Amino acid sequence: MSDFGDFSSSSNDPTADFLARERAVLGGDADIFTTLDDTTSPTSFTATPDLGRSSALSQYGAMSPSSAVSTPANDYSVFESSYPKAENLETSKAFHKAMLPEEEPDVVRQWREKQKQVIAKRDEEESIKKQEVLNKAREDIDRFYEDYNDKKQKAIEENREREDKMLKSREESSASTNIWNSVSREFDISNAKAAYPTRDVSRMKGIILDLRKDQNAPGTIIS
Incomplete structure (x- = not known):
């Protein structure tokens, strides 16, 4: 080594x-x-x-x-x-x-509770007001339909009466031998002055009255 x-x-x-x-x-x-x-x-x-x-x-x-x-x-x-x-x-x-969640201060907790009460009261008032509006709307709708039905029924009755009068007048006209009586009924042959301005038809009224009184007027006898 x-x-x-x-x-x-x-x-x-x-x-x-x-x-x-x-x-x-x-x-x-x-x-x-x-x-x-x-x-x-x-x-x-x-x-x-x-x-x-x-x-x-x-x-x-x-x-x-x-x-x-x-x-x-x-x-x-x-x-x-x-x-x-x-x-x-x-x-x-x-x-x-x-x-960990922090504990709320008393001021914040009181404010939160007060806000909760205010919101609850406001919601209650809005709910009451909404219910009042709905009730009034229902009443208005019911009243409207009542008035509408009354007016409709009244118009139906007036039309029925007018129709009955017209049929009766037609029957009387057809039964009469003097046609000028039927014609005179269609005109206002009274001497009362109209409330609104109209065309002067006094001459035509006089002719119709003369024809109605004349027994020999044309169309007096209806075969």
Whole structure:
């Protein structure tokens, strides 16, 4: 082995140096990650491994998963105990308090109740007024149809009376032997002056009266 020179490792362990530098960087927070197993430094590799088969096998045996990777059982418990629970944090309490509904002040509650009463009273008045309008509308509609039916019945009776008079006059005219009597009934042969301006028909009235009185007038005898 003297042909390869002196490959002996230095007195300082590189793994311990690395952990010391990390601890210096973390400062006071390094205590959080401190475990009981940190007192024993992990096994370091030899700087100059033996070229023999036995030393190589022993080295690979040292790097087995069970020995190389080890997670202490109390790592998580130490980490969890180092930090307070979320329920104990001031920020979580403030957030929870902010999410809770705030109690209404007395002034706001009184104003809300007063507004509710005002709205209820206004709705009641509007409902009463609406009912009054509907009742009046129904009464007006009923009155309208009553008047309409009365006028309709009255017009029917007047038309029936007029029709009866016309039929009676026609029967009398047809039974009379003097046609000029029927003609004279169709004209106003009275001497009363009309209330509205009309054409002068006094001469025609006189002729009709003369024909009605004349027994020999044409059309007097109806066969």
